[in-house]
Amino acid sequence: MKSIQPVVSKMLVSSINKERISHAYLLHGQRGTGKKYLAILLAKSIFCKHQERAEPCNTCRDCQRIDSGNHPDFHWIEPDGASIKKEQILHLQKEFTYTGMESNRKVYIVSDAEKMTTNASNRLLKFLEEPSMDTTAILLTENSQAILPTIQSRCQLISLRPLNNKQLIEKLEQEGLTEANAKIFAAVTNDLNEALEKSKDEWFANARKIVVQLVEMLQTNPNEVLLFIHTQWMPHFKERPQAQQGLDLLLLWFKDMVYYHIDQKEQMVFSYHYDKIEKAAMHWSKKHATDNLSHIMDAKRKLEQNVHPQLVMEQLTLHFQR
Amino acid sequence: MKIIMNRDRLIESVQHVMKAISQKTTIPILTGIKIEATETQVKLTGSDSDITIEAVIPKEEEGIILIDEIVPGSIVLHAKYFPEIIRKLPNEMVEIESDDKLQLSIRSGHAEFHLNGQDAEEYPHLPLLQSDSSFSLPNDLLKNMIRQTVFAVSTSETRPILTGVNIKVEDDHLHFIATDSHRLAARKIPLEVDQANLSFSQVVIPGKSLNELNKILEDTDEKIEIQVGENQIAFQAEHLYFVTRLLEGKYPETSRLIPDQSKTIIHADTKTLLQSVDRASLLARESQNNVVRLETKGNEVVEITSNSPEIGKVEEEITIKGMEGEDLKISFSSKYMIDALKIMESDQVKIEFTGAMRPFIIKPVDNDQILQLILPVRTY
Numbered sequence: 001m002k003s004i005q006p007v008v009s010k011m012l013v014s015s016i017n018k019e020r021i022s023h024a025y026l027l028h029g030q031r032g033t034g035k036k037y038l039a040i041l042l043a044k045s046i047f048c049k050h051q052e053r054a055e056p057c058n059t060c061r062d063c064q065r066i067d068s069g070n071h072p073d074f075h076w077i078e079p080d081g082a083s084i085k086k087e088q089i090l091h092l093q094k095e096f097t098y099t100g101m102e103s104n105r106k107v108y109i110v111s112d113a114e115k116m117t118t119n120a121s122n123r124l125l126k127f128l129e130e131p132s133m134d135t136t137a138i139l140l141t142e143n144s145q146a147i148l149p150t151i152q153s154r155c156q157l158i159s160l161r162p163l164n165n166k167q168l169i170e171k172l173e174q175e176g177l178t179e180a181n182a183k184i185f186a187a188v189t190n191d192l193n194e195a196l197e198k199s200k201d202e203w204f205a206n207a208r209k210i211v212v213q214l215v216e217m218l219q220t221n222p223n224e225v226l227l228f229i230h231t232q233w234m235p236h237f238k239e240r241p242q243a244q245q246g247l248d249l250l251l252l253w254f255k256d257m258v259y260y261h262i263d264q265k266e267q268m269v270f271s272y273h274y275d276k277i278e279k280a281a282m283h284w285s286k287k288h289a290t291d292n293l294s295h296i297m298d299a300k301r302k303l304e305q306n307v308h309p310q311l312v313m314e315q316l317t318l319h320f321q322r
Numbered sequence: 323m324k325i326i327m328n329r330d331r332l333i334e335s336v337q338h339v340m341k342a343i344s345q346k347t348t349i350p351i352l353t354g355i356k357i358e359a360t361e362t363q364v365k366l367t368g369s370d371s372d373i374t375i376e377a378v379i380p381k382e383e384e385g386i387i388l389i390d391e392i393v394p395g396s397i398v399l400h401a402k403y404f405p406e407i408i409r410k411l412p413n414e415m416v417e418i419e420s421d422d423k424l425q426l427s428i429r430s431g432h433a434e435f436h437l438n439g440q441d442a443e444e445y446p447h448l449p450l451l452q453s454d455s456s457f458s459l460p461n462d463l464l465k466n467m468i469r470q471t472v473f474a475v476s477t478s479e480t481r482p483i484l485t486g487v488n489i490k491v492e493d494d495h496l497h498f499i500a501t502d503s504h505r506l507a508a509r510k511i512p513l514e515v516d517q518a519n520l521s522f523s524q525v526v527i528p529g530k531s532l533n534e535l536n537k538i539l540e541d542t543d544e545k546i547e548i549q550v551g552e553n554q555i556a557f558q559a560e561h562l563y564f565v566t567r568l569l570e571g572k573y574p575e576t577s578r579l580i581p582d583q584s585k586t587i588i589h590a591d592t593k594t595l596l597q598s599v600d601r602a603s604l605l606a607r608e609s610q611n612n613v614v615r616l617e618t619k620g621n622e623v624v625e626i627t628s629n630s631p632e633i634g635k636v637e638e639e640i641t642i643k644g645m646e647g648e649d650l651k652i653s654f655s656s657k658y659m660i661d662a663l664k665i666m667e668s669d670q671v672k673i674e675f676t677g678a679m680r681p682f683i684i685k686p687v688d689n690d691q692i693l694q695l696i697l698p699v700r701t702y
Binding site: 064075092095104 | 350528
C-alpha cells in the first residue's frame, strides 16, 4: 500500500499511532486506487490487538473476521441494486443506538457512497453530526462531488492519488505485452489484473477493431455509418457496461487526435495506428475533435440515465458528422 | 468433537437458543448455532447480535447421565437445518461428530446426515462479565417487574434511548423506569444485598430484549443471577444464559417529573375503574388519542365520559371509595389508563391529581412500589 499511496498511508499510520483517528473519513479516488483495501486495513488496525506500528497482524481472530464479514462491531454497507437505500442506513442507525458487542469501538464502511439516495444520505448525516464515542465512519467514493456537501464537510477528506500510469505500463510490459498494447490497457483501467485479463479477452480485441472501423467509416463513407452502428456496433456492445467501454475507447481515440494537434505525440494511446490518427486529424480540426470529446461524454451520461443505447449512438454519430 | 446424548434434552436446548436467532441478520455467521463441547458440558449459543442466548447441557444432572460421551471441540451449524434434523431423527439417542475439515455427521438409528459447518472461531464471543456487579432476583419477581414497565417504552426511533427500560440502584432500591414521554411506568423493590457490592449506577436495556427475556423465563420462584457489565447485561438461570446489549446514551432524569404534592386524591376500586374506562374507550377514537374524560361529582361519585360526534357518546357514573381536595375535570388517553390499571397488583388504587393540565399519578393504596404517571390530553 505504501508504494501506491505513500502520502495517504503515512498520514493514516501517524494518526493511528497518535491515537487520533477521526470520526469520519471520506476516501476519494479513481477505480483501482485501493480504496477498499485501505478502508479494510484501517478497520483492522482499529480492531486488531496485535498491531505493530499501525500494521494489523492479519492473523488474529479480529482481522480474520473482518475479512470474512463476521465481525459483530464492523459493518459494511454497499449498494443494494443501483443505490444505497434508506433501510440499509436505518439498520445502521439502529445498530448504533446499542452498545458494542465485543468492544467499545464500532466501524462502518459505506462503499460507493455517491450511490446513496437522498433519503439515505440525510439519515447518515444525522449520525455523522452527532458521532457517539469511538465510532469511525469510512465512506468510499469515486466522485466526491456527488456527495452531499453537508456530508463532505463532516468528514476528513482523503484523496487517493491516481495510479501512476507509467508504473502500470512498465509492469504490463514486464508481463509480455507490447508497448503499444500496454499503453491502451493502462488507459482503460487502473488495475493490473484487470488489464491483463482484458489483454487476453477476445471481445475486447474485437471492440478495438470496431472502434477503429467506425472512425474510418465516419471519414470515408458517412452515409453508411448508421447502418454500421446497427449491424456491427450494437450487436457487439450489447450490455450497458460494454457500451460504456466502447465509448471509452472512442474517447481515447479522439483524445489522441487532440494530442496530435497540440503536438504531444508521446501521449498518444493508439500509437500503432499513428497513420490513421494522422489521417483523421486532417478530417477533424482541433476544435472539432474537442467538441466531439464533449459529445462522447454527453453520450456516456445519457447511457447512465437509461437512454436507449442505439439512440445514443445514432445521435452521437450524427454529431460527429456535423 | 464428538457427542452422544439423549435427543429430547438436545431439542429442548436448541429450541431455547433458536429464539435468539434471526434470519435477517447482516453478519453471516449469526445464521448459525454454535455448539461447544467441553469435558463436563455441551453449550449451545444463538445470537442476533442484540441478544445472545446460551443453553448448557451438563454431562450429568442429579445423578442422571445426560450425555454418554463427550470429546471436546466446537463448530457452528446452520440454524435452519440443524434443529429440523434433530427433531426428525428416528432414535432416542443421537451421535454428533465433527472432523477438522468442519464437516459434521449426525447419526441416529440407521439415519446419517452430513452437514457443512463453519469455524467457531468466527463466532462473536461474549465478554466475561465481572461478578462484582451482580445481584439476584426470583424469576417471577423479575418477570413481574418487566411486565409492569416494559409496555411503556417508546416505539418510535426518534429518541432511541427511550426504547429501553432504565434500571438503576438508588436509596437501597432497585428501580425499573420506562417512559415514552407521554406516560411513565416505574417499579422499585428494596435490595437485599449491600449496595456497596453493586458497581453500576444505571443501565438502559432495550425493551425488545426484555420482552424476549420475559418469554423465556419460567414463572417460578427460582433465583436468577443478574450481572451488569459495561456494554452488556447478563441474566443467568440454571441452564440458560441470556445476554443483551445495552442502549447507548444517557437516560433522561425522571424524578423531577413526578409531582410531590396533589390537589385532588381519589381512592377507587381498581377493577371497577378499569372496566368503566374500558367501556368508555369503545367510543373513543384512536385518531384522537382515545380520549376519555373524568369528572368528579361530589358524594364519592365520578363520571367517566367519552364523546365522538360522528359515532355517539357514553356516560357512566361510578362510586369511589373516597375523595379529598378540589373538584376536577380531566381528559386522558384511555389506552394509557387501561395499561396502567392492568398491572396494579392491589384491588384499590390511589390517583393523585394536580390540576387538569398537570400529569397525574396512579399508585396502589398500600405501598408505593408501583408508580404510573400519565399526561392528560388538552381538550376544549
